[in-house]
Amino acid sequence: MDSCVCAALAARDYEAAALHVSYGQRTETRECQAFSAICDRLGITQRLIVRNEALLQIGGSALTDNQLVVPEASDVIGSAIPITYVPFRNAHFLAVAVSWAEVIGAKKIFIGAVEQDSSGYPDCRPAYYEAFNQVIRTGTAAGDIEIATPLIHLRKAEIVRLGLELGAPFDLTWSCYVRQDRACGTCESCALRLRAFEAAGVRDPVLYSSAVSIHS
């Protein structure tokens, strides 16, 4: 949902291109389907879909290693970095995005990182993106590409409201870490999402396997 709102913002203000990275996560097929549907709805025609085999082979996350169990939200939210953290994942995404931006002439890279109301992943902190922007300035041909993190300081409910204002297609998004048919409603990603829609006072259009709601 964060990526979708970010894409809607980018498509409103720029001629947007969209990148999707599969990395062996449990729901990669469903997420890629969501990516294409969202691009269609937002009118984004320039797309890049890639697969990152390194993150899958490295593992170390419950999202990419089927030997590990994706925990229930109640066991992880508010605790240390959860086992669903994919080690240094966003750097892989950004590296692909920056390379592509250099080739197609894009100057801004939008990423839907959120610091609050998130799982506490270290690659969602503002300082991380400031540092990454320095790397881009130093390590690209023209040094004029910049990462934008328009959602990073927003609460999750504010992201829902912003998405509704923008007409972001929440009905096409996929957040669940576990299932691809209906969202499980109990993993941390589902829980954060359900809580956000509840706080915003609107119904989440995605189908859940059970009517679950986590109260903060």
Ligand SMILES: [Zn+2]
């Ligand atoms: Zn779920």
